[in-house]
Amino acid sequence: MDYKNNPPRQFKDIKEMDKKEAQREIEGLREGIEYHNYLYYIKNQPQISDALYDKLFRRLQNLEKAFPEFQSPDSPTQRVGAKPLDKLEKVRHTVAMLSLNAALEENEVKDFEDFIRRNTGQTYPVYVVEPKFDGLSIEVVYRDGFFHYGATRGDGEIGEDISSNLKTISSLPLRLQKMNHRDLPSFLAVRGEVYMPKSDFQKLNKDRIERNEEPFANPRNAAAGTMRQLDPKKAADKPLDIFFYDILRIEGQEFNSHWEALKQFPSWGLKTDKHNRRFTSFEQIQQYHHQLSEQRDELEYDIDGIVIKLDDYKLRERLGTRQRSPRWALAWKFPPKQEVTLLEDIVVQVGRTGMLTPVALLEPVDVGGVTVSRATLHNEDEVKRKDVRPGDKVRIARAGDVIPEVMERIDQPGKKRGKEFSMPTKCPVCGSDVFREGAYYICAGGLTCRAQLIGHIIHYASRNAMNIDGLGDKIVKQLVNKKMVQDIADLYTLSIDDLLKLEGFAQKSAENLYNAIQATQKVRLDRFLFALGIRHVGLHVAQLLARQFQSLDNIRKASREGLDSIREIGPQISESVVRFFQQKENQKVLEKLEQLGIEVEDMAPSKEKMPFQGMTFVFTGSLEGYSRKEAQDLVEEWGARVSSSVSSETDYVVVGENPGSKLEDARKINVRTINEKEFNELIQKRSQNQ
Ligand code: IVH
Numbered sequence: 001m002d003y004k005n006n007p008p009r010q011f012k013d014i015k016e017m018d019k020k021e022a023q024r025e026i027e028g029l030r031e032g033i034e035y036h037n038y039l040y041y042i043k044n045q046p047q048i049s050d051a052l053y054d055k056l057f058r059r060l061q062n063l064e065k066a067f068p069e070f071q072s073p074d075s076p077t078q079r080v081g082a083k084p085l086d087k088l089e090k091v092r093h094t095v096a097m098l099s100l101n102a103a104l105e106e107n108e109v110k111d112f113e114d115f116i117r118r119n120t121g122q123t124y125p126v127y128v129v130e131p132k133f134d135g136l137s138i139e140v141v142y143r144d145g146f147f148h149y150g151a152t153r154g155d156g157e158i159g160e161d162i163s164s165n166l167k168t169i170s171s172l173p174l175r176l177q178k179m180n181h182r183d184l185p186s187f188l189a190v191r192g193e194v195y196m197p198k199s200d201f202q203k204l205n206k207d208r209i210e211r212n213e214e215p216f217a218n219p220r221n222a223a224a225g226t227m228r229q230l231d232p233k234k235a236a237d238k239p240l241d242i243f244f245y246d247i248l249r250i251e252g253q254e255f256n257s258h259w260e261a262l263k264q265f266p267s268w269g270l271k272t273d274k275h276n277r278r279f280t281s282f283e284q285i286q287q288y289h290h291q292l293s294e295q296r297d298e299l300e301y302d303i304d305g306i307v308i309k310l311d312d313y314k315l316r317e318r319l320g321t322r323q324r325s326p327r328w329a330l331a332w333k334f335p336p337k338q339e340v341t342l343l344e345d346i347v348v349q350v351g352r353t354g355m356l357t358p359v360a361l362l363e364p365v366d367v368g369g370v371t372v373s374r375a376t377l378h379n380e381d382e383v384k385r386k387d388v389r390p391g392d393k394v395r396i397a398r399a400g401d402v403i404p405e406v407m408e409r410i411d412q413p414g415k416k417r418g419k420e421f422s423m424p425t426k427c428p429v430c431g432s433d434v435f436r437e438g439a440y441y442i443c444a445g446g447l448t449c450r451a452q453l454i455g456h457i458i459h460y461a462s463r464n465a466m467n468i469d470g471l472g473d474k475i476v477k478q479l480v481n482k483k484m485v486q487d488i489a490d491l492y493t494l495s496i497d498d499l500l501k502l503e504g505f506a507q508k509s510a511e512n513l514y515n516a517i518q519a520t521q522k523v524r525l526d527r528f529l530f531a532l533g534i535r536h537v538g539l540h541v542a543q544l545l546a547r548q549f550q551s552l553d554n555i556r557k558a559s560r561e562g563l564d565s566i567r568e569i570g571p572q573i574s575e576s577v578v579r580f581f582q583q584k585e586n587q588k589v590l591e592k593l594e595q596l597g598i599e600v601e602d603m604a605p606s607k608e609k610m611p612f613q614g615m616t617f618v619f620t621g622s623l624e625g626y627s628r629k630e631a632q633d634l635v636e637e638w639g640a641r642v643s644s645s646v647s648s649e650t651d652y653v654v655v656g657e658n659p660g661s662k663l664e665d666a667r668k669i670n671v672r673t674i675n676e677k678e679f680n681e682l683i684q685k686r687s688q689n690q
Contacts, residue, residue: 001025003032003056007048011059012065014075018131022067029060032215033076034175038269041171042117046518048160049661050548051645065417074146074174081162084231089161090152093139094189094249098156099324100132100307100331102186106286109308112330116310119327124280126311126342128258129288131275134302139248140166143639145176145184150228151538156324162227168236169194172267182264186252190270196223197300200239203627211538219302237629241301244270257311261579285332293334338397339372340410341365346377346421348428353535354443356423356434358383361392362407367398375404379439390418427451442535445486448585454480456533460488464539464634465521465531470513478502484600488531489592491517522599525552526637528535535576543637544569545577551602556581556590611686612640616649620663621656623676636684646671654679 001008001191004152014022030315033056040053061077063068072078103109116125150166154268164175166172174673176184196204196219205215206223213662216222226238248259265272275292289306296303309330310316321326341565342363358377365679376394377383386409388394423441425434429452443449449458454476461471471491479485484498494517499510507648524532526546530539537545548566549555557575580586618630618634619642628632631654632642646653648663653666653673666673672680 001028003028004035005047006034007036007052007056009052009055014062017066019067020065020409022225023070024065026060026063026070028074029056029063033057033060034173034179034269037076037170038173038177040267042173042269042271049665050663051665054645076174078168079170079174080233082167082232087230088228090154090158091149092158093151093154093156094141095331097137097139097153097157097159097191097248098326100319100329101322101325102305102331102333102666104333104335109285109330109332111255112281112308113235116328118317120310120315122315125315126257126259128262128309129277129279129283129285129309130248130274130307130309131292131299131303132305132307132333133193133195133245133273134220135193136220136227138162138166138192138227138242140172140190140192140244142176142185142188142190145178148173149173152224160228164232164582165227165229166194168232168473169240169242171271172242174269176268179267182267182270183253185250189248190244190265191246191248192242194223194227194242194300195219196226196238196240197588198302204238207627207629211540215536224286234682237674242271243273245276245307250370252270254606255313257313258309259311265280268283270479284320288335289332290680296334303334305331307331330459336397337367338363338395338407339365339367340393340395341372341407343388343390343392346383346388346478350429350443350449350451352452352459352533354427354445354452355448356427356441358421358423358641360388362394362396366397367397367404368481370398372396372398372404376407380441381423381439384413387420389420391415392417403503442578444583447532448588450480453485453487456687457485457488457491460491460531461531462531464630465527466523467527468513468520469516470509471516475502475513487589487592488591489596489598492521492593492596492598521597522601524601525550525603528552528600530582534580536573539576539633539637540553541569541573546603550604552590552600585656612638615640616652617642618644618646618650618662618666618671619656620653621659623654625680626678652679652682666682 011020013611015352017025021517024455032051036046036053039296045564064075064077078103084560085487103112117123138150139153140150141148145589147163147167148159149163151161153159165452167174167535176188178184178586201216201219201222208215216225218411223240226235226240244265245257245262255264262272277288279288284575285306285308292303292306308330310319316326321327344357344363345361348362349357351357358380358480360371360375360377364377377386377388386406388406388409395407397402397407398404420581423434426432427434427443427445427449430443431447431450432443435443435444436439443452445452448452457471457476457480458473460466461468461476477492479502483493484494484501491564494514495511496507498515499505499513502510506512524546526543529537529552530542544566545555549558558577560571560574560578563569563577563632564571595653612635613634617632617640619631622628624629634643646662646669648669648671650666650671653662653671655663655675663673
């Protein structure tokens with residue numbers, strides 16, 4: 001059976017198989033699946049449909065289940081599913097993972113070139129130049145072509161074993177491909193960089209903010225945090241990728257130069273970057289540096305410079321290494337997007353969840369083409385650590401689209417300094433008490449705090465919450481600023497005439513918004529709980545609470561212990577829920593809502609009432625209004641199953657932009673396809689029936 005070039009579509013009944021047969025098929029499937037993974041992720045040339053891939057994968061899963069004696073950690077079925085760890089084990093690297101000498105100025109690069117020429121005796125030494133990826137540096141070890149383990153760089157000598165998390169990265173091969181008739185090395189330790197694509201990073205942060213979770217500061221932190229995560233399931237749903245750029249040690253095979261090795265990498269299935277080049281002159285390198293620094297913002301991953309490496313291994317050996325860095329390589333960093341400016345004041349901003357953030361007000365300055373007049377200082381500890389005060393000169397930096405940040409204070413000896421910053425004990429917006437949670441200060445004002453109110457109402461109206469069409473950011477700001485709405489209950493007292501007073505409103509639009517608000521008088525408990533915007537209560541937690549407690553009254557009365565006893569609900573969530581319902585102001589708002597006739601429906605204890613119970617959805621192509629995950633979560637929460645392939649059991653195939661082969665599959669077997677508009681209608685209809 002040729003699982004690579006002609007994988008079977010029909011399989012023998014597992015019950016009729018003996019061990020030998022099963023073992024042979026399992027091995028064939030594993031090899032085949034990894035090969036198709038390689039075609040898909042590395043070559044970008046899939047040769048089988050997603051449906052067939054899924055079929056092979058499921059067959060392998062079923063066989064491994066029926067013959068557990070053949071289970072193996074390097075099976076593609078084991079990419080996800082490893083158990084959470086207590087801690088990450090330490091591992092000593094095969095060889096020390098060195099760092100790079102870095103240069104910022106052209107002169108330093110010229111010096112490096114001179115040094116290389118003098119010490120190699122070559123007039124035109126060959127260099128390989130590569131982007132310097134700004135991710136997490138890792139070592140991956142393959143034995144006889146099989147993934148053995150992977151580790152973070154750590155201190156260069158000893159890192160942490162992150163094998164289970166690494167295995168969740170789809171483009172990382174679990175076995176090396178055997179191409180161009182070369183044998184596989186018996187041992188291979190390679191170095192690479194794990195990164196999170198920028199667009200995925202933005203999406204992830206947006207989701208985190210929606211779920212009341214702390215966003216990551218930049219893609220590198222997101223990648224590093226994910227890789228050092230103890231539960232591989234949590235790593236599995238993060239979109240990470242990896243580039244390889246160095247051989248740490250190899251046995252059973254040899255290369256003469258770095259370029260030769262880099263060319264071999266993709267044939268093994270190890271992804272390399274397409275910007276790698278070979279040059280012989282400073283001018284070429286200089287041009288490359290310039291070009292990449294211009295392209296930098298358009299790349300899908302963060303880079304912070306280029307790396308120049310002498311190509312020839314023998315010459316490298318002759319030059320040797322310093323204590324922590326090789327003499328034959330140099331990182332040429334890009335000029336940072338940084339500027340020095342005057343810090344005029346530090347103010348405290350209150351976010352939607354009540355978090356107080358110190359913000360630096362700056363004398364406006366151009367940083368990499370963008371005028372910056374505010375920069376975040378994150379939290380009080382950061383302000384203390386950096387010791388910045390009004391009147392100080394500070395260095396600020398902007399990384400891509402990320403919010404500008406105050407990096408450091410520039411010392412000005414002899415200059416009289418301003419007052420030290422401290423967090424206010426009362427909310428600067430509403431005067432409520434401020435309490436501390438870890439490194440953060442939170443305004444206890446809840447729904448009555450004006451700063452929080454705008455954010456709250458936007459959240460209350462959002463799609464997964466009350467879904468009030470037409471109540472967007474701009475309108476909410478007007479409503480709050482004109483004092484037409486002081487809490488979410490006031491939304492229901494707005495008349496059409498009131499709405500006509502808003503900018504840009506005419507009779508029809510006012511009527512529409514009025515109707516949209518009134519349509520939410522009756523609401524499901526889980527949606528309502530989520531809509532309240534309680535800290536740490538995202539969509540999922542709201543659902544857990546609703547299912548467990550079944551009525552708003554029960555949740556109001558719930559104790560910390562009662563809440564804690566629910567699986568997946570920890571002390572932080574229960575604390576936050578209890579606090580929310582204890583708050584007098586919140587109680588008042590809830591009472592008002594009740595008096596205005598808002599009806600929060602009890603949840604039925606059985607799952608039978610779930611609108612999509614028993615249905616199967618398949619998604620293909622991208623939707624405009626939802627990320628793939630949002631759409632999947634939405635239908636799953638209502639009882640549906642999401643499948644990755646179309647079968648006769650599929651109820652709906654939701655077709656977005658640029659659909660894949662699943663659309664064809666659906667047509668072939670006459671499964672109902674719906675577009676995004678129809679999908680929205682379906683959701684609306686079902687949620688109203690609830
Ligand atoms: S080569 C001995 N190549 O930059 C040379 N490093 O201190 C080993 N990095 O954390 C490094 N892109 O992880 C090399 N194309 C590239 C790189 C790269 C990013 C990282 C590396 C290390 C830091 C250098």
